[in-house]
Amino acid sequence: xxxxxxxxxxxxxxxxxxxxxxxxxxxxxxxxxxxxxxxxxxxxxxxxxxxxxxxxxxxxxxxxxxxxxxxxxxxxxxxxxxxxxxxxxxxxxxxxxxxxxxxxxxxxxxxxxxxxxxxx
Numbered sequence: 040x041x042x043x044x045x046x047x048x049x050x051x052x053x054x055x056x057x058x059x060x061x062x063x064x065x066x067x068x069x070x071x072x073x074x075x076x077x078x079x080x081x082x083x084x085x086x087x088x089x090x091x092x093x094x095x096x097x098x099x100x101x102x103x104x105x106x107x108x109x110x111x112x113x114x115x116x117x118x119x120x121x122x123x124x125x126x127x128x129x130x131x132x133x134x135x136x137x138x139x140x141x142x143x144x145x146x147x148x149x150x151x152x153x154x155x156x157x158x159x
Contacts, residue, residue, distance in 0.1 A: 048109055051078045052087075052142050058159040059086055061093075061149055063118055063126065068154065069093040075146060079109070086156060087146035090132070098147075101128055111137045116147065118154075129153045 055074040062068055071092035078084045101115040111133050118126040130147045133140070149156060 049080045050109060050140060052076070052140065055086060055158070059088060060157040060159065061088055061154055062157070063097075063129070063154045066097055066118075066120060067094060068097050068118070068149070069147075075142060077140075077143065077148075083151075085148050085151075086158075087143050087148045090145045090147060093147055098130065099124065103128055105131070107133075109137065110140050110143070111135060126153055 052075050055076045057074070058070070058072050059074040060067065060070050069088050069092050071088050073089050073092065075087040076084055077087060097119060098116045099119050101117050103115040105113045105115075107113065112135070113131040113133055115128040116130040116132065117124045118129045128150075130149045132145075132147045133143055134145075136144050
């Protein structure tokens, strides 16, 4: 488990140790047994999926970015089917996360209200 902490903000990251399946309707976006679970103060836990376990034919990088003072700059991804965007900004990724959370580099996190995440 990795802990990133400041006086006012705590982030804990650990291996999920379960199979995680990311899907949208009948589209399997990713399957992994190497997911990370992040518990961040004041937020619900989120699951980060390794980029290598994502079926990238279903994602295209968005122009949208955001910044978190505890994790860095997030880059977003759209869900695509047959080359068409069907859901915008369904996932985000910290390509160069801040030093305290480097374990999430090359991982994507998906919005729970836009996709289905099954933990087995």
